[in-house]
Amino acid sequence: MGEEHLRIYRVLLMPILCCVLLSGCWDRIEINDLAIVLATGIDYEDGKVQLTSQIFIPRKASAGDSSGSGGSPSGVTMIRTAEGRTIAEALNRLQRKVPRNMFWGHCEVIIISEQAGKRGIREYIDFFLRYPQFREHAYVFSSEKAAKDILALLDPLERSSAESLREMANLKLGTRVTALELAKSIEGPSSSAILSRMLILPPEPDQDKLTTTPYVKGLSMYKKDRYVKTVKEPLSVGVLLLAKELNSIIMPVEFEPLKGSFSIRLIENKTSLKPRIVNKQWSMKVDIQTRGEVVLNTTDANLTDPAVLTKLEKEWSAKLTSLAHDALDMSQKELRSDFFKFAVEFRRYYPHQWKAQEKNWETIYPDMDVEVNVDAHVVRTGKSTGPQGIPNEDES
Secondary structure, three states, X not given: XXXXXXXXXXXXXXXXXXXXXXXXXXXXXXXXXXXXXXXXEEEEEOOEEEEEEEEEOHHHHHHOOOOOOXXXXXXXXXXXXXXXXXXXXXXHHXXXXXXXXXXXXXXXXXEEEHHHHHHOOHHHHHHHHHOOOOOOOOEEEEEOOOHHHXXXXXXXXXXXXXXXXXXXXXXXXXXXXXXHHHHHHHHOOOOEEEEEEEEEOOOOOOOOOOOOOEEEEEEEEEEOOEEEEEEOOOHXXXXXXXXXXXXXXXXXXXXOOOOOOEEEEEEEEEEEEEEEEEOOEEEEEEEEEEEEEEEEEOOOOOOOOHHHHHHHHHHHHHHHHHHHHHHXXXXXXXXXXXXOOHHHHHHHHOHHHHHHHHHHHHHHHHHXXXXXXXXXXXXXXXXXXXXXXXXXXXXX
């Protein structure tokens, strides 16, 4: 009887084990049933949040350019917009406008219009970091006008405006901020953030108004979670310099009695912050190490002359120092907000003093003494040594 019962148990156990092993894909969703979101934009109009998604169209991508013109595969995306009292409500209504289940795991770009930023972005960032599908490493940009207008562009070079924005972030043309970093900046001790500001490049005369690209111009400054100011060149150079975000730039430098200027391309830049508390006085020392190369010389000076090179480096250092001081004045006196994360350094180096004075930071920062030291060196003068286009004396 014992062997007979064991045989019966085995027969009954086999179907149960099969059910367990075959239950892994019960909730799967086929890729053909998904609407893959590449980018999202946030606007605010008439008291409501507008959420826009840029959705990938796989059929157009696989078909390529059927016109035979040999152009780029732009137009492989579509956009959908919905509004609500909150961003969550807008997302719920947005799904009703798309026949497939929206998948946000490939969303690599988030654009927040300055109009939406004036209301505050804490709600949006909180939602992005809570919603399971959103990527916390998606790049965040600010836009001068409606974010949905940027997402609607048909980039002639990339497959979508989302890819164009992602490439711009990788080029480090401004700040490169992810959703997670933005949340840390706003909720951190400095309570501020800097976002790259996107505009729309005017299309060519013979092109459709949507056949163009977004481009970086200026910075959007956020105090706590609200947009407060737009900063453009040359002030934006000083802001990026202090924020450790200055990477790709060519600067003209001129000095008397020379006519013309030298254009210097930035090769390397390192900004270090050294906080100090002496006799209860809080101060900050900013050391900036900069290296560059001359890419254009419109003067009649020869850079093989040590005196000319020394003077050029001195003037370049002075220009960078002046821009840094202008950025500090804007931050400390005008907006009274710590955009350069000085508070983070004080918390790291003086944890006990910071804990005691954390609540007073908004009054300490505007009156803090900041010393800026710039050490700028020209390490390369280009392929040519002397100025081009000027005949030698023996040739005249």
